[in-house]
Amino acid sequence: MESYTQYFWKVIANDGQGNSVEGPVWGFTTLLVNLPPYAPDNPMPIDGAENQSIETDISWDCTDPENDPMAYLVYFGKGALPGEYISVQLETTFDPGTLEPNTEYFWQIQVYDYTGNFTEGPVWSFTTEAE
Template identity: 30%
Template sequence: MRKVIKKVALFSLPLFVACGSKEPVNEAPTVVNLVYPTQNLLCIDNSISFDWSDATDPNKDKVSYKVEIAKNRELTNIAKTQTANTSQATIILEKDVAYYWRVTAIDSKGKESEPSSVFAFYTKAEGESNIAPFTAELVKPVDESAVDGLAVTLEWKGADSNTGDTLTYDVYFGEDAIPTTIKEEGISVTSIQVTVESGKTYYWKVNTIDNAGAKSIGQVWSFKVN
């Protein structure tokens, strides 16, 4: 009787080990780097060969790519979305438009990487000599973040596909969700310091103007003071 019980126990052990095994966790692919169009590029042709680095997948899954092209830096006004199986895609866009693009890698199980950085470019119209600058790019404070202190530095980046242009900025700042009060006008620097009060939420935007008078209206950003 003892021998029978011993054999049953030995045969049961491999079954117990097999039942205790786990499926490997599905990890997201790596973030890609944008190659072309480069940041703030002026594109003569509106048929553009987009290019980015290959993503790798920790689980060796097959990777595809989601290309998003928008008419605003925040990518809420999407002009075109396209899926590609390689790290290149040719896409035809409108002429005379400022675009912003990014790429997200997706594995075969649907797991997405973090989106790439966002690059801006411009498709030039026929015979056009001056082009409006790109909308200002936020540096700090992070949009909808909470900050400490009673003095906050607002910082942004400006860019123009007409590389010879000189840019100036109008900065709107206040407690209204759509800021209408100009804090600074016609400045050439890309940061200012503002005085704030604890417990309040502030809104701001930066309009960018080139030396020919062409203007880009900025996105509204906000932050709350602890």
């Protein structure tokens, strides 16, 4: 059944002798089902990239099945996965500021649509260039 759609039915009883009785028309409307956004993908820098500039921005792609507006929680940091919660934003690019040289950074995006559905993306990483 389609979401947020009206359906109607009626029962007609036949006795096999050519007699029939019709019941009332009944109906219902299905609820609107909102699906969560798809997982973020296409990370830049690519996962596992090395020798990235200490001025690197991170970016990703993301879509929603119903084209709902989305917001992104950005987790970014060194060491423990996926890093510290850093930002809530509407854009798919994040500037973490000047990074430390020769350091591995980990990041993850959680995407939310306006109904509160969310999807957690994979943890990605990259390493900055040496000094």
